[in-house]
Amino acid sequence: MTDHLINCERWQEPISLLAAGCLPTAEEAEVRRHLAGCAACAARFTELAALCASVSRGRPSAAVQAAAIRDRWNGAALDVRPRRPVRHTRSLEVWLGGALAASLLIAALWLVHRRPGESPPVLREPWVAAGGAKSGTERAPLLPGPPQPLPNAPSAGGTQPTLRAYELALAQSDEAFEALLERHGESIVFEPYNPNSLLQESFP
């Protein structure tokens, strides 16, 4: 393990990034070549990729609980530190510890929010029974915060009429309601679709 860490030290970061899907494409081929020839790094990569996939799926299995993640992180840190004495400063250690704790806290909150085994969230549009007799609304899983005051309510920003703006226009007259709808429609403009320009912007 120690030999592996010494020999493959430079690969650890790109392997972590590759597992997280954050490695630049240009560097990917080189890393994959190394993985093909290094069993230890390949095993490390498989382990990390599985962990990242579990987290990013948004539906953690029972094996990926907050405690398991915490143990995994801590275990990884404990596993390495004694073997690779490092020349980092105290402040770096504190910073790393704090940031790690913060990320674990976020992950734990997320796990609490997405209970294991919970079915995927249903669409939030109110459900209407056949015949239109009943309806209910799926509430957001977390309580919304206090409403944010809008500068130009009820037509936020002056271009996007709100439900309230429509109701005021309706109360005023049919013409006012119609005019607001028309104006609203004109305010939503899509740029003409141009595949060539999209390609040029993406790959200059």
Added chain:
Amino acid sequence: MRCPLGLFLAGLLLTPCVAVRSLVAADPPARDAGASPNAAVIYWQAFAALPTLEGDQKARYEAAIKSTTEPLGDDLGPIVARFDTALRELHRARGVATCDWNLNYDNGPQLLLPHLQKARDLSRAALLRARLRFAAQATDDALADVAAVLNLARDCGRSPLLISLLVDMAIENMAMEVLAGNLASLSPSQLDRLASALKTLPATPSAVDCMRLEGQIFGDWMERFIDAEAARLNDPQAGGKILEALYKQTNGDGPNDANDADAAQRRKLLESVTVADVQESLRRLRADYAEAARIAGLPAAERPGRWAEFESQLAETRKSAQREDALRTLSLMVLPAIAKVTERVDQFQVRQQLLLLAIQVQQHGPDTLPGAAVPEHGPVEYQKTESGFELRCQPKSAGEPVVLRVAAAR
């Protein structure tokens, strides 16, 4: 770089992307959502594909969509062809049962409804193409266009909001006019299919459903607003300030007092109300929404009288200087024009029934009509006209009779 740091970096990169997004986003994870088709997403692709017409094309197109019955010139073909992509998406959406516009109901009165006018624009284009297809005897294709429009209208109306309901009805009314103008060109089997398609369109919420939901989302939004303002001001006597802020958020520039006396009375009221008063006013607003929903659910014949009574009671509180009446201030501020909407709903339901009866006349002749009536409203009158025939019925709650004009075969 060391291994733990690499791991940590990967974690740090992932957690904001996944965990935090999960906390704040209303959408389910993309991977799961991909498995459930949603017509709204397809409609938005259709909206994005709507062409921007200019100059002469724009003028000719706008003139053509002003009416749903005027004869169309051949020169419209190339203009309508520019809508092909958008209309292809419209038809694709028709095959998807689920439609969720993902509206943010937590925004209460500040809820945005950007799809409604786009849906009207798309419907107008589809109905114009349907008319061109009817004129070219391509009746199956024309009917498919109209059916797709009716589906889009219902998908708009699925959100239990009065405004969505109104837009749904407006689009369906346009589609019904196109159908009435072309019933005579349909074969018996097409008439059969049309009648069953009309009867099996997706259900939409009623005006009662809309009032209940609006009462809930407006009430919840206001409750959060009042609580936040009360905490910020930290003064139990600051009810007036909260009301003023609330008014600005829901009605824009500020109260429109009818005269100086009203303005003076309102100022006096604002000085005296407490936070507890505002909370009580909100409780009454919720009760008024519930009462409005109850009235909306009454039989059409009873409704106009009850509306008049309810609205005059509410209007009286505007003039009153009593504290009890002052507590209806939020109701005065935000209750929508529900009587107007329910009147439209009645007219729309009558029109729907008249269209079904018109199909029946087209299939079996006018002799099948005597005794026909629209439930809850009244008898249907048939009258032959120079250009075809018309069916007429007087809704119980609306002043004007609904008339459906059906064109004879060309």
